[in-house]
Amino acid sequence: MMPSTTEALLQRAVAGERRALARMITWIEARHEEAGAALSGATVRRRGAPGRPHVVGVTGPPGAGKSTFVDRLISWGRAQGETVGVLAVDPSSPFSGGAILGDRIRMERHTADDGVFIRSLSSRGHLGGLSSATAEVVDLLDAVGFDRVVVETVGVGQSELGVMEVADTVVVVLTPESGDAVQAMKAGLLEIGDVFVVNKSDRPGADRLVRELLLSVELAAMPWASPVLSAVALQGEGVEAVAEAAAAHLRWCRGAGEMVWRRRRGDAWVRLVLDLLSDEARQHAVARLQASGLEPRLRAGELSPQDVARRLA
Ligand SMILES: Nc1nc2c(ncn2[C@@H]2O[C@H](COP(=O)(O)OP(=O)(O)O)[C@@H](O)[C@H]2O)c(=O)[nH]1
Numbered sequence: 667m668m669p670s671t672t673e674a675l676l677q678r679a680v681a682g683e684r685r686a687l688a689r690m691i692t693w694i695e696a697r698h699e700e701a702g703a704a705l706s707g708a709t710v711r712r713r714g715a716p717g718r719p720h721v722v723g724v725t726g727p728p729g730a731g732k733s734t735f736v737d738r739l740i741s742w743g744r745a746q747g748e749t750v751g752v753l754a755v756d757p758s759s760p761f762s763g764g765a766i767l768g769d770r771i772r773m774e775r776h777t778a779d780d781g782v783f784i785r786s787l788s789s790r791g792h793l794g795g796l797s798s799a800t801a802e803v804v805d806l807l808d809a810v811g812f813d814r815v816v817v818e819t820v821g822v823g824q825s826e827l828g829v830m831e832v833a834d835t836v837v838v839v840l841t842p843e844s845g846d847a848v849q850a851m852k853a854g855l856l857e858i859g860d861v862f863v864v865n866k867s868d869r870p871g872a873d874r875l876v877r878e879l880l881l882s883v884e885l886a887a888m889p890w891a892s893p894v895l896s897a898v899a900l901q902g903e904g905v906e907a908v909a910e911a912a913a914a915h916l917r918w919c920r921g922a923g924e925m926v927w928r929r930r931r932g933d934a935w936v937r938l939v940l941d942l943l944s945d946e947a948r949q950h951a952v953a954r955l956q957a958s959g960l961e962p963r964l965r966a967g968e969l970s971p972q973d974v975a976r977r978l979a
């Protein structure tokens with residue numbers, strides 16, 4: 667049997683053709699069913715064990731310096747001889763407007779490097795779809811063979827943080843400006859951080875935030891005590907220590923923390939299946955509503971939403 671166009675495209679992407687990779691991501695982003703189907707046949711190394719590639723999630727409030735930090739992390743990885751794929755995920759929420767442009771500018775110096783692939787991913791405000799699209803693109807970057815995959819997303823709420831489920835190691839970037847540990851806790855950032863970075867340590871209040879975070883990590887008494895490090899990403903200070911802490915976390919995932927890692931990965935897969943199914947159900951629902959011709963009567967107030975839903979169920 668001839669491979670489908672999508673499968674042929676995937677094969678070219680896996681063979682190292684960057685244009686095919688970019689195209690394939692566009693199809694995943696647009697939720698083409700065929701892209702998902704082709705991907706399910708690809709060799710995804712991380713389905714077996716953590717670390718190939720090491721998927722590092724970077725999250726935190728807008729303006730914390732995530733992209734500046736990721737730019738430095740790319741340089742660090744390249745110096746180790748790694749190839750690096752970067753995915754900047756924009757939830758398109760009112761909080762992150764224009765984030766992607768900033769991401770692009772901060773990482774621009776790597777665009778001519780063949781060992782680096784940078785891509786942004788957005789969706790029309792559909793967050794469930796965005797988590798599943800992110801997971802699929804990470805699988806794709808894995809199949810293409812990148813040694814490290816970095817996923818940056820703004821962490822402003824629970825739904826955005828769902829994107830981070832794909833990561834082996836989550837790096838939470840905070841700043842003295844973004845407030846105290848209580849603020850980070852409210853945003854759900856404390857629960858998900860495997861490594862905490864107090865960036866902009868050139869600004870006042872950094873030491874205090876480090877102490878607060880250390881205290882909260884101690885109180886949480888989790889099996890992995892997340893290190894708290896300070897950095898000045900703009901100057902590249904502290905970036906190596908963070909990269910090493912992320913590597914230490916990965917070693918832990920491969921050893922004593924394997925059960926924790928497996929549970930997290932299992933949760934992410936279950937969630938991905940539910941996301942894919944609800945995406946599909948929603949598409950069917952939209953099609954059914956359109957085909958029914960009931961929408962004008964709904965809009966005119968002749969039928970209640972409950973009525974319409976019942977008729978279409
Ligand atoms: N003072 C200071 N500014 C920084 C540092 N790191 C990043 N910035 C600045 O913070 C702003 C936001 O950075 P960006 O990386 O786009 O943040 P993101 O929204 O979290 O991705 C930019 O103007 C950076 O130059 C730092 O360590 N110190």
Ligand SMILES: [Mg+2]
Nearest residue numbers: 732733768769
């Ligand atoms: Mg950014």
